[in-house]
Amino acid sequence: MVAKVSVTDLHKSYGDNEVLKGINLAVEANEVVVMIGPSGSGKSTFLRTLNKLEEPTTGSIAIDGIDLTAKDTNLNKVRENIGMVFQHFNLFPHLTVLENITLAPIELGKLSKAEAQELGLKLLDRVGLADKATAKPTQLSGGQKQRVAIARALAMQPSIMLFDEPTSALDPEMVGEVLKVMRDLAEDGMTMIVVTHEMGFAKQVADRVVFFADGYIREEGTPEQVFNNPQDPRAQDFLNKVLNV
Amino acid sequence: MMKKHTWLKASWLMVTMLLGLIVFNTTTAHADTKEPHYVITTDTTFAPFEFQGQNGKYVGIDMDMLSAIAKKEHFTYKLVPIAFNSGAQGVLSGQFDAIIAGMTITPERQQVYDFGTPYYKTGIIAAVSPKSGITDLNQLRGKTVALKTGTGSAQYAVSIQKKYGFKVTYFNDSNTMYNAVALGNAAAAFEDDPVMKYAIKNGVKLKIITQPANGGEYGFAVKKGQNKELLAKFNAGYAAIKKDGTYDKIVAKYLGSNEAKFSGDAKENNSIIGLLKQNKNQFISGMIKTLQLTIFGIVFATIFGVLIGVLAVVPNKFAHGFSSTVIYIFRGLPLLVLAFFIYIGLPSLTGTKIPAIAAGLITLTLNEGAYIAAFVAGGLKHVDAGQMEAARSLGLPYWKAMRKVIMPQGIKLMIPSFVNQFIITLKDTSILSAIGIIELTQTGTVIISRNMQGFRVWFIVAMMYLIIITLLTFLAKWADKKFASK
Ligand SMILES: Nc1ncnc2c1ncn2[C@@H]1O[C@H](COP(=O)(O)OP(=O)(O)OP(=O)(O)O)[C@@H](O)[C@H]1O
Ligand SMILES: [Mg+2]
16 A cells, blocks of 8 residues: 655755755554654654645655656645644634635635535534634634634645644643644544644654654654653653653 | 636736727827828927917917918828927937927037928027016126027027026926026026017016027928928928918917917906816816826836736746846836836837827836835735745645735735825826826916916916825725725
C-alpha cells in the first residue's frame, strides 16, 4: 500500500541557513503523527513544505502518490486535499464565520452555494459553534476562532489535516475545546500531522511521535517509546524540560 | 476558471468601449465628402483674431477668414484652440497641419515654418494702467513688464529691455496679462496693436502709451516643407476674398465693432446671475467636459492604479521592478509636463496625432494612477501574510485568493485615500486646459477674454468646482457606507 504522505531526503535552506537537513517520513492513512522539538528546529518549515507553502530545496514529497515536486503537478488540486490549521487562525476578517467556511468550496466549484452552506452549518455544529454562523471573526474568542479555522479546512473535505501549533496562541482555558475537536477528528479516522507542545494530547492521541532537532528527525516511535524511553540525548534533554515543569 | 476569464473579458470590453467612445467623440468632425480635411490650431484667446463668441463658437478675424477660405477652396478642417505656444509647437511635431493665430512672420520662424501670404499688418504697442501715471517707456526702468509667452510682442519687448531697463514676466494668455497690469502687478504690457485696442474697447482698463512699433505681418503657417497643398489653397483663397471684399468686411466687423456686440450686454455683465444666464451654454459644456475628464480619468486611473499596485505585491521580482518604476516616473513628473509630453512630444516621435481629450485622459490615468498604485500597494502589503497562506492552503489559486481575500481587506484600508485621490483628480483636470481642452477653467479664461469680467467669472467657476466636489464627496461617502456595511 502506498503511504498517504511520503517524504524522501527533504532539504530546505533559507540562503546559507539549512533548516531541514534530510528528512525521511512516511505517514499511513488514518495515522496521527505528532511532531515535537525545540523552537527553531524546523517543524513549521517541514509542515509548510508538505503543501508547498514553502518550496523545498531538494528531495521529494508525495501525497497519495502524487509527486509535489514534479513540474506538472496541479498544486491547487493537491492543496484541496490537505487542510491546514495555523497557530494564529488566519480567519478572513471581512467574511462571516459561515462565509469563511464556504468561500473555498464555492469558489473552487466543489459545491453549490446551498450545498456549501448546508455543509458549513454541519461543520459548525460539529465544532460546537452552530450559533456563530453569522458572526464576524472579531466577535469570537481565540478558541472559537481556531475551531472555525478547523471547520474551514474541513469544508474542502480533505483527507489529510496539518496542524501547526493550533493551541499555542490560546489562553489556557481554551486549549481543551480545540484539542477535543482534534481528538474527535482523529477518532473519525482523519490522517493528521500535528506540531504541538501539548504532550498530553501526544500521549493520548498520537499513533506516532516524531522528535525534531537541528533540522533532523532525531527520534521516532510510539508515544510510549518516545516519552518513556527516548534514545537520542537531545530528545531526553527536551523531554526532561517539557515534562517536568 | 471559466468565471475568471469572463470577468477579465468583461472589464476589457468596458475599457475598450470607453476608449472608443472618447476617441470617436473627438474625431466626428470628419465630413463624409471627398474634400481634404485638415487639423488647424489657433490660440484660445486672441481677440479680435480668435475668441469664443457667445454661442461657444470660435469667431474673430482669423476664424471668419479661415472659414471663408475653406469654403472657397473646398476643404474642411477641425479647429483646435490651444495656448499659442503649444499650438505652434504642435504644428512642428505634426499634431496639427497648420496654425492661424495672429502669428507674426519672423526670420526665426521662417526657418521652421512656411508662411502663407501675409494677411494683416500690425505693430506692437505698450499699454499701462491709467492709474500708474506712466506716459513713457523711460518710466519703466526697474519695473516689471508683462509679456505673452512666445509672441512677437514679447520678442520685441525683450529686444528693447536693456535700453529701458525693465524686468519681464510671462503669461500664457492675453487676458491674464492685461489683468496683471490693470491690477498693478506689472507696470506695462506689450501686445499687438489690434488686439490691445479690441481689449480696451471692450472694457480692459489700460491706456496705450506708444505708437505701433516694429511693424510686422501676420501669416498662416505650416511646418516647413509640409502641407504644401493646404498652403496653396490658403493663398488662393486669401487672394479671392481680398478681391471680392469679404476680407475687408471681416476686419470691419471686428475692429469697427461696439462693445455690446462681442463682450455681451453691459448690464448683464454686472451681475453674477446675468453672467450665468448669458454664458449658460459655455458654463454647462465646460462643466460637462470637466466631469467627463474627472469620471473617465478616475475610472481609468483606478483600473491602471490597481493593476500596477497589485504588481507590487505579487511574488515576482520583475513585476516589483516594473511597478515601482512606473510609480516612480509618473508620480514624479508634474502633471503639466506629462500632458505636454503626451500631447506634443509623443506625436513628434511616433507621427500619430492624439486628440487633446485622449491625451488628457492618458495623462490623468498615468499620473493619478501612479498615486493610486502607491497606496494600493501599501494597503495590500498591510494585509497579514497569513491571509494569503490560509487562502492558498485551501486550494484557491493566487489571483482568486487576491481577489476574494486580500483585495477586499486592502481596499477597505484604501477607501479614504481613494476619496482623496478622486478630489485631486477633479482639481487636476483644470491643468489640462493648457493643452487646449475647454474644460471649466479654460471656459472661464475664454469667457473673460470676451467680456473682461475677471472677478465675477472666476467666482462662478470656483463655485462650480465646489459644487462638483461636494457632490463627489457625498457620492464617495455613500459608496463607503454601502461598502462598509457589506
Ligand atoms: N521565511 C524564512 N526566511 C528565513 N529563515 C526562516 C524563514 N522561516 C523560518 N526560518 C528559519 O528556519 C528555522 C526553523 O524555523 P521553523 O519556524 O521551522 O521552526 P519551528 O521548529 O517551527 O520553531 P517554533 O517551535 O518556534 O515554531 C529558524 O531558524 C527560522 O529562523
Ligand atoms: Mg513553528
